[in-house]
Structure formats: C-alpha cells, structure tokens
Amino acid sequence: MTDRFNTIAGWVLFSGIVGLGLSSLSSHVFQADKPHRPHEMGYPIAGVVEEGAAEAGPDLGTLLAAADPAAGEKIFAKCTSCHTIAQGGPNGIGPNLYAVVGEPIGKGKAGFAFSSDLAAHGGNWDYETLNTWLHSPKAMVPGTKMSFAGLSKPEDRANVIAYLKANGGGPDFPAPAAAGETAAADAAKAPGEGDAAAAGATAAEEPAAAQNAAPAQ
Numbered sequence: 001m002t003d004r005f006n007t008i009a010g011w012v013l014f015s016g017i018v019g020l021g022l023s024s025l026s027s028h029v030f031q032a033d034k035p036h037r038p039h040e041m042g043y044p045i046a047g048v049v050e051e052g053a054a055e056a057g058p059d060l061g062t063l064l065a066a067a068d069p070a071a072g073e074k075i076f077a078k079c080t081s082c083h084t085i086a087q088g089g090p091n092g093i094g095p096n097l098y099a100v101v102g103e104p105i106g107k108g109k110a111g112f113a114f115s116s117d118l119a120a121h122g123g124n125w126d127y128e129t130l131n132t133w134l135h136s137p138k139a140m141v142p143g144t145k146m147s148f149a150g151l152s153k154p155e156d157r158a159n160v161i162a163y164l165k166a167n168g169g170g171p172d173f174p175a176p177a178a179a180g181e182t183a184a185a186d187a188a189k190a191p192g193e194g195d196a197a198a199a200g201a202t203a204a205e206e207p208a209a210a211q212n213a214a215p216a217q
C-alpha cells in the first residue's frame, strides 16, 4: 500500500519536472516572452526628405534681422490663452512673459509653479534657446507643462521672439551669418545634407512623394 503510494507520488513528481522542463525549453525555442524589435524599423522611402533636413534654411540671425514684432503680436494670439505679456501682468496657465528674453529659464515671476524639469533646466532664455523651445517645448523639455505643440515655421518663431524682445527688452539679436559662413557651417554640421537635397530633387519629380516631403505645418 505504502509502496503503491510512493510509486504514484514518484510519477506525479516526475511528470511535474518534465512539464516544467518542456515549458522552459519551448519558451526558449519560441521566445514567447521576448518581443523582438527589428534592428531597423521599416525601410527608408526614396524621395522623402528626412526630418531635420527641412530645417536647413536661413540662420537665426538672418531670420531675426528680418523679424517683425507686429507680425509676432498676431502669432502671440496663440499664446494669450495661457500667457500675459504686460509688465506686472498676472500668471495664468503659463507664467507672465514680460522681459522673458535673457531671464533665467523656468524661474518666472510672482512664484509661478514651473514643472520641475523646466525649473531644473538652468541657463537663460537666449535667442537660440527660445527658438528651440518655441519649435517644440516637449522636444526641448520632455516633462514641461506647456501643452503647446510649437511653431513649425522659422519665420513665425523669429517674429514672436522679436515681439517678446519688444516687451521688456533683451540683448541685441545675433548677427546674421555671412552667406559663405552659413554654407560652411551647414556643411560641417549636416554631413547628410547633400543626400537629403538629392532626395528633395527626386521628390520634386514625383508628385506623391513631394507631398510627403512638404514640411509639416
């Protein structure tokens, strides 16, 4: 009787062990719990200008030299739901922006409660940083509370920056880069740009691809 019990217990134990072994083996074979990402996602589509390539244009100095605060005021209508700009104006969903140009980033006035990420950014709002911020706040500071997609047109950003400077001042605009210098600087910082330009040329011949290549608004 005891013998029989031991035999049965032995088989139960044995089959348990085999079952465990098999399941671990099969998970190895099929890699069930390990999603595999391909090293390259999808494949590149010929004729589509890479993101960033569309950015190549006049440098910030050139844009700011041509910027118009009055045009910037119109664009600032997109900001007034959250920001005031008058001197001593109240904070709203966003901080008052009077004299923000040149001020420390994420410090504001009258105790506005900044996100910890923007407050910890450091540095001052110089023109390059404002330009990067207004292009896409989330790209610059992922944890920001400024729920604003950004201004995709470089001219719009330059105009708004000129408007900010007109309200409270700021340092002189950076000098526009000389034509030769810009070309050299672009060549130095964007090695793939020649390819992108070539891709752009292809895009122009293919209407469908050209649509894809149009910069997002």
Ligand code: HEC
Residues within 6 Å of the ligand: 075, 076, 078, 079, 080, 081, 082, 083, 093, 094, 095, 097, 100, 103, 104, 105, 106, 107, 108, 109, 113, 114, 115, 116, 117, 118, 119, 134, 143, 144, 145, 146, 147, 148, 151, 160
């Ligand atoms: C939906 C509301 C909202 C809109 C629209 C908005 N902002 Fe903001 N903005 C914020 C908030 C909130 C902050 C604080 C962000 C943080 O703490 O991360 C902020 C911060 C800023 C700062 C940094 C201020 C400082 O003292 O560091 C600047 C500059 C700024 N916004 C400019 C603009 C401009 C220019 C526009 C329009 C083109 C705009 N914002 C549109 C909500 C908004």
